Amino acid sequence: MIITCRELTEAATDKKEGALSGVDRAALRVHLAWCTRCRRYLEQMDLTVDVLGAMPSEPAPEDVHAQLLEKLQKNRGSRE
Amino acid sequence: MAEECADDLALVTLLRQGDRAAFRTFVDRFHHPMLRLARAMAGSSAEDVVQETWAAVIDGIDRFEHRSSLRTWIFRILTNRASTAAKRSRRLELAGSLAEELAADDPAVDPQRFTRRGNWAQAPASWNERTPEDILARAETGAEITRLIEALPTAQRVVVTLRDVDGLDSAEVCEILGITEANQRVLLHRGRSKLRSALEAFLSSEGAA
Numbered sequence A: 001m002i003i004t005c006r007e008l009t010e011a012a013t014d015k016k017e018g019a020l021s022g023v024d025r026a027a028l029r030v031h032l033a034w035c036t037r038c039r040r041y042l043e044q045m046d047l048t049v050d051v052l053g054a055m056p057s058e059p060a061p062e063d064v065h066a067q068l069l070e071k072l073q074k075n076r077g078s079r080e
Numbered sequence B: 001m002a003e004e005c006a007d008d009l010a011l012v013t014l015l016r017q018g019d020r021a022a023f024r025t026f027v028d029r030f031h032h033p034m035l036r037l038a039r040a041m042a043g044s045s046a047e048d049v050v051q052e053t054w055a056a057v058i059d060g061i062d063r064f065e066h067r068s069s070l071r072t073w074i075f076r077i078l079t080n081r082a083s084t085a086a087k088r089s090r091r092l093e094l095a096g097s098l099a100e101e102l103a104a105d106d107p108a109v110d111p112q113r114f115t116r117r118g119n120w121a122q123a124p125a126s127w128n129e130r131t132p133e134d135i136l137a138r139a140e141t142g143a144e145i146t147r148l149i150e151a152l153p154t155a156q157r158v159v160v161t162l163r164d165v166d167g168l169d170s171a172e173v174c175e176i177l178g179i180t181e182a183n184q185r186v187l188l189h190r191g192r193s194k195l196r197s198a199l200e201a202f203l204s205s206e207g208a209a
Helices: A005-016 A022-034 A036-053 A062-079 B008-016 B020-063 B070-088 B094-103 B132-137 B141-150 B154-165 B170-177 B181-203
Strands: none
Touching (some): A005 A036, A036 B132, A036 B141, A036 B154, A036 B181, A062 B020, B008 B020, B008 B070, B020 B070, B020 B141, B020 B154, B070 B094, B094 B154, B094 B181, B154 B170, B154 B181, B170 B181
């Protein structure tokens, strides 16, 4: 089974998600063995995902902490 | 110690006991991811959506039954509130955008970059930065990526945020959004492909698109 570069770019996520059939997985492997451009493409897709995963998170601002703690305590107060 | 509780069960127990350190950790863990998701779904209403969600979470924590993870439960409350906010502001909400996006033809790469036979005519450009750390260390890149994510169509933006930024797995995302695995994969694929293209333009000296 032959696969084109274009078809490979459309299969990138299915491959990463493990959603390809055995036949498609084999066809991709064959293509990647000779196609450096597609290897680079998949590396860039993987790197894109890694960059997204490395996006920093931030703690909540202090005023949010204060507001939420007040609500929590109000709730507990109305229960006691 | 509260800070080391990765376990939902232990955390919820502490929260019910009114443990303030646990509550603080809890808020820090979820606030920013909630804001990100709220922005992805409801744009300028994000702060209100997050505030409403926190209120519902605090009101409901004593009744939480661990039928799902804490995170799934919180994000589901949020998506409901975001949906309501989107309707209120007549903004195209997730379900509507999803149908539109899935119906559209949306190639991973500009078809002009391939020959008629489907081989690369204009190959992927080499990136100057090759690791996530180097890429994020470039000035403004974090802000640039946030902008790029915000530029995605709604359903793609939401799926990429939950899967790749927040690290949820496929099953959890499908549960939170009420979509099939197949649809989720299509949206993820399209969102990631657009971001790769945009990063290529941003990171390569050739500036290919």
